[in-house]
Each structure stands twice: as C-alpha cells, then as structure tokens.
Amino acid sequence: MVMNGATMEVGAVAAMRYVTDGIRAARLVMQHTEHTMLVGEKASSFAISMGLPGPTNLSSTESMRKWIKWKENRCQPNFRKNVLHIDSCGPYHPKDKADLGGRTYLMDSLVGTIVSKSSHAGLHNHDTISMAVFDKMGHIAVGTSTNGATFKIPGRVGDGPIAGSSAYADDEVGACGATGDGDIMMRFLPCYQVVESMRLGLEPKLAAKEAISRIARKYPEFVGAVFAVNKNGVHAGACHGWTFQYSVRGPGMNDVEVFTVLP
Template structure:
C-alpha cells in the first residue's frame, strides 16, 4: 500500500504541537523553495553521517550506499547495528528500561519522497526503525504506538524478543535503591542514533531510533520518533537529526527548524547553531542538559552544533569512516 501524504487534511490541534510545522512540510505538494540550494557535486556521494561515535553502524550504512542501496534502506541497515547491540544501553535490545523495568523503543524514518513513518513506546521488538518503515509503506498511517505497533510488527513477521538484558536489569535494580533521576550531560542514557544518508543518486533519507531516557516515566516519549523534532528530511533542501534531552528538542521542533533555515539560505552549520540558540535563549536551564544537532544539505555539506562540549558524529565518505568533534555553545 503506497503511503499517503503525511498531514493531508490533518488538524494541528488534533495532533499537537509536537508535530506542528513538521506536519505541514510533510505534505508532498510541489512548492518552490524560497532559495535554491547550492549546485550539487555528485562526486561527493554517497555520504552517511550519524550522531555520536557509532562507527560500525555508520560504516554499515556507508557500505550499503556504496553498493547502490537506497538512502533509506542504508540508514535502516545502519541503525540496526546499534538496535541489535546489547552493549548499547541507549538504543534497541539491551536499552535502559523505564522506572518500572520495561524497555520501550521509539523510532522514525523519512524517505526522499517526503513519506515518513514512526513507532512509539514499543516493547518486545528490536528493529523498530525497520518497523517504522513498514508503518510508512504498509499502513494508511504515519504513527503507531504501544501494543498496536507491537501487534502490527508480528503481523509483518517481526520476531518477539526480550529486550531487557541481565546487565540492564541489574543496573535498574541498583537504580531503584535511590531512584534518583538527574541526567548527567553527555552521560544521559539517551544517546539516540540519528542517521542521515545520501545515495549515489543524490537522494536523502534518515532514521532515528532510541530506547529513550533511562528510568523514564512509563509511557514517556521524547523527540526521536516525532517527525520534525528528532528527524526531518526535505530532499530539495537537506536533512537534520537531533540527540539529547528530547523534551527540549520538541519545544522548538528542532530538526524541521534546521531544514527550514537551510531553505532560507543558511549553511548546515549556521542552521544548527541557530537551532541551539533558540534553546539557550530561553534562560539558564540549558546548563543542566545537552542537545546536539547534525545536519546535511543537498550539496553534501555537513554541520553540527551542541550546547556543551562532548558531542561527536561519524561521517562516511569516499570509503572513509571518521569521527568528528562538534563545536559547542557553552564555553564556560
């Protein structure tokens, strides 16, 4: 079943502010950008970038692109490496549970046509980015949540798995002794993997997947599965992904904002810096949390920026997979 347009006839008040402007932009009506992007140099392609130091995942995506995979398939194949990595306590199987001991996963994907899919608060399914693609392609919806998403996964042939590993269970039991909940900057137990890919045809796509904040309240959803917050792609302009304190990303619809700033003529770097400035300008609360953005435009230019020192990203290009340090706002 071909995905229908994201927000055709949708009400912003019905969906809520978390979707907001991103809903409008997911509409596939042809509109002329206010400014055209730079001339595309196809010799730069393919490119894969992802948040943090997930080298193996990014290399997997880059290799898939080099073998003529589509941008979306490569992104999903790449992030699956971390979804299946039980030593990664922030993504997929082995993720840190909520305060009741349940591991719940969130993910979204977006392709070069502007189609998108997301799953929220899913238990017992490891590869939720792939599941989000199934929602996009095989349902009339954009988002499925909880038990409905899980049941849809089984109908699509996904395997039921226990996501809480013995190591994560022991850490949770230790946490319950004090039940303190104060994320530490760059060690927040929510190091989402967000990935942007550009294939040999110059088409862009992305995926974002996470187990969310460690020891979160039951049912909590952050920015990662929200189109326009955790991820946004406009194949005429570029794409962006977010990581860090999801509640703060949602408040400014960060990834959509970055793409719109690039549409207005800003470079990916300038757009990421402006998006961070929207957050830090609201007061001193930013000193207690980290937000990081990663963006790429259609010319293959890349930008990243974060609030505090420590964010890194991976870049695969010309057969090389390298980790890069991001510039940051708080130089105190």
C-alpha cells in the same frame, strides 16, 4: 522514526515493547500503512504481524542490574516534579493544588520565567542513533532509533519518533539529525528549523547553531546537539552542554571520518 525526503513520508513507532528492531518497524509503518505513527502494544502487534521477530524479552542482565540499583537508590532520578510521595518510589500526587469552582487546578507557573532543571541527558544514559543517507540520485532519507532516557516515567515518549525533532529531510534542501534531552528539544522541532533555515540560504553550520541557540536561550542548562547536511553534502554540527561527535562517510572513503564539535 524514518523519513523519505523525496515523498516526505514518515513512519514511526513509540512505546513499543517486545520487538527489538524499532527502526524496521517504523519503516514498515511508512511502507505498508497510510499512518505516520503507531504506539504501544498495538505497534508491537503490527510489527510482529508484518514479520519482525517477537514477542521478545528485551530485558538484559545490565538493564535489570541498573533497575535494581535504581530501586535501592529510592527510585532516583525519576523525572518527576512538583509531586508529593508516600515514599521515594511513589505513589505520587500533585502538590500545590487549589480547588476552584469544584475543579482541581495545578498551581504551576504558566506565566513568567522558565525554571531550569538539572538535565538527566548525558553521554551514558541514552542510546540515540540518528542518520542521514544520500543515494546516487540525490534522494535523502533519515532515521532515528533510541530506547529513550534511562529511568523515564513509564509511558514517556521522547523526540525519537517525532519528525522535525529527532530528524528531518527534504530532497530539495538537505537533512538534520539530533540527540540529547529529547523532552526539551521536541518542544522546538530543531531539525525542522535546521532544514528550513538551509532552505532560506543558511549554510549548515549557521543553521545548526541557530537551532541549538534558540533552545539554549530558553533552557540554558539543556544538553543536546544536531548535525546538518545540505543537498550538496556540506555538513556541520552544533551542540550545547557537551562535546558532540558525528561521523561521515562518502564515496571514495575507505572508512568513516569523525568530526568533533565543541559547545
């Protein structure tokens, strides 16, 4: 996902196969279509038709090794819940069903307390990169790219391509980027909240902390982090469930500076 903070244009791709450069594909969506997001095989076809290399086999020796080990471990973890299975690798069927008036309804608890799950998000199971860039005119752009969570259910789309969740920018205010348990974080649009909090006058540190705290109040076991930067270049981060690091490089700096944020 990429976003232009001057025009509020967004380009995104999701569930895209056979193309290595997802962020360039997202930029092509933003620059050359009137859409915001393309998904699946047609997103791949679009990216290739616009000049990106492909189709390409994206499997690597390491990814195949992980997949084989996962199969040997009875397909665990697999992000499924409230299911019955023939064996550990499926097929899967919903459990606790009741037939009401000829229709089948899941007896999920839709009212009451949220049951916490052990998060699969961590330092070594995803590869999210979220970035904010300011040009000399003060215009802001953000971008997020990821392969998504390891061992996700086929078809899963996380927060990476969702504007307001993985990243958000507005030239008038500033920008935000996020990483972590995208399935949880996308329910709260934390980066949209960060930017809007800064619009209302909060400093980046408080805006970031409030966005993370709002998620943690509902999901105390979630793992995630955000960085916030206002239009004046003041930046900060906030995290929950891990120690988060982000890097900054500005005019006159010979190298990036890494900032560590404690939960």
